[in-house]
Amino acid sequence: MDIPTRNGTHEQDDAVDVRLYSVSPPSAAARSAAHLSVSGERPQQPAEWTPSSWQSKPIKHDVKYSDYKQVEKSLRKLEWLPPLVTPAEISKLRKKLHDVSLGKAFLLQGGDCAELFDYCNASVIENKLKVLLQMSLVLTWGSRTPIVRVARMAGQFAKPRSSPMEVINGKKVASFKGDIVNDFDPEHREPDPDRLVQAYFHSAGTLNYVRALLSSGFADLHNPMSWSLTHVRDEHIRQDFQKMVDRLRDSLEFLHTVGAAENSSSLNTVDLFMSHEALLLEYEQSMTRKLIGPDGKEGWWDTSAHMVWIGDRTRAIDGAHVEFFRGLENPIGIKVGPSMKNEELLQLLNVVNPNKEPGKVTLIARYGFDKIEGLLPGHIKAVRESGHRPVWSCDPCHGNTVTTSSGVKTRKVSSIVREIASSFKIHKSLGSTLNGVHLELTGDAVTECLGGGMEMTDEDLGTNYATYCDPRLNYEQSLDVAYLLARYMRGEGGDAMFEELMQRLQ
Helix, strand or coil: CEEECCCCCEEECCCCCHHHCCCCCCCHHHHHHHHHHHHCCCCCCCCCCCCCHHHHCCCCCCCCCCCHHHHHHHHHHHHHCCCCCCHHHHHHHHHHHHHHHCCCCEEEEEECCCCCHHHCCHHHHHHHHHHHHHHHHHHHHHHCCCEEEEEECCCCCCCCCCCCEEEECCEEEECCCCCCCCCCCHHHCCCCCHHHHHHHHHHHHHHHHHHHHHHCCCCCCCCHHHCCCCCCCCHHHHHHHHHHHHHHHHHHHHHHHCCCCCCCHHHCCCCCEEEEECCCHHHHHHCEEEEECCCCCEEEEECCCCEEEECCCCCCCCCHHHHHHCCCCCCEEEEECCCCCHHHHHHHHHHHCCCCCCCCEEEEECCCCCCHHHHHHHHHHHHHHHCCCCEEEECCCHHHEEECCCCCEEEEHHHHHHHHHHHHHHHHHCCCCCCEEEEEECCCCCCCCEECCCCECHHHCCCCCCCCCCCCECHHHHHHHHHHHHHHHHCCCHHHHHHHHHHHCC
8 A cells, every 4th residue: 555654755554544544644653552552462672762662671551452453543643643742841840850859949749649531621620720839839938949830630541550350349340540541430441542532632621721820820929819718627727828828928019019020920920840650651652752852952752741750560670661761851750669679779760860860850759657767768878879869759648548447548648747757857867858749639629538627537538539549638638738848847846846736637
């Protein structure tokens, strides 16, 4: 068959029917990925890194599709669509994370455990944006340093599962792996390659609305009280937050009086970057483009998000995910759990960041408040001796998931805050710095985590337990965490004051 290519030339390929495609046929990389997703047969290792060289490596938590042609068609569509983010935006975040790694700024990363397509909705997006902005205001007040805001949204549609199958109402069905793969409805669990394209458009819709909000003054600090505090039912927390806002308003009024704030865009809007776990490599491969960066040099950019990370279950040194990540220009994250050995951590850093660029890698430590003291010190010492300078971030959520007597997964606000506080103390004792936090949260009034200023109990969990995966901090609990973290960072009242506040959030 005579197939027209993008540059107008023709090539022969009897394996592809061009009539299936609205633009041009899939690339060889897309066809290879489609074949792998159906057959599981890996190609040979190429001589150099490419966005598809991961296909030659062992892969965990991949998706098995049944329709080869439909996978091809979806990947070709993704290859044809424009980038969701640009190299200039990605480079901007990379520079900011460089400063974070040097202690000149602090990272706040947060959002849903598993994002749903239905979350591409105005009120859901506004609520999530509002809680992240309010938390960053509180942390700015506490740390006296700039806050780098990175959301877990506009792409966090895939989730690894411990088993490919699960039993629901006595029936064995495929596990729900996120909206990008299959439907939560047990009757529609067959992986659908069309959802790869749906994920792109839901990400694009979310990104578009976020950009519109930020450019329209949603984050304008000239009017900080336009961010409603009606959800904050704890009077003590509301009063303390009001005091911070009052201090901020006094500072802004002073700047206006002396004429220093009239043309300051930094007071009218903020930067907000997008991130997700890059689990489905056929999707990420299709969104990875060879583009010219702000420095005038060509590189491979994953344009599905500003930042992507490797999960704790997919970080094998010789695995497909590490192979894919090692060639990206994007800043990347690596989840570091209890099973991570010191030597393995150093190997990972050397593979994905051989030039030891400060801030290129964010280590997202997730141990559990009762395990962190026995694990984090060894990791800090090993990394410091290696000469790497990553961003050290604390994920206090994943290691603190518990199950109630009735079988409901939940987390305690007190456990989350204790792990963050322990991380601060351990880093300080070793001459290191905790550079950020990574939280699973929502701006909605869900009832999934215990404690906090609203005093959530086991009996309250059923009121609005809405997660399709892991439990999230709600709006008020997120502010509780930010408030305590700010007080701790500011050093007000010392450990005694911190313990007193912790007792209020049990």
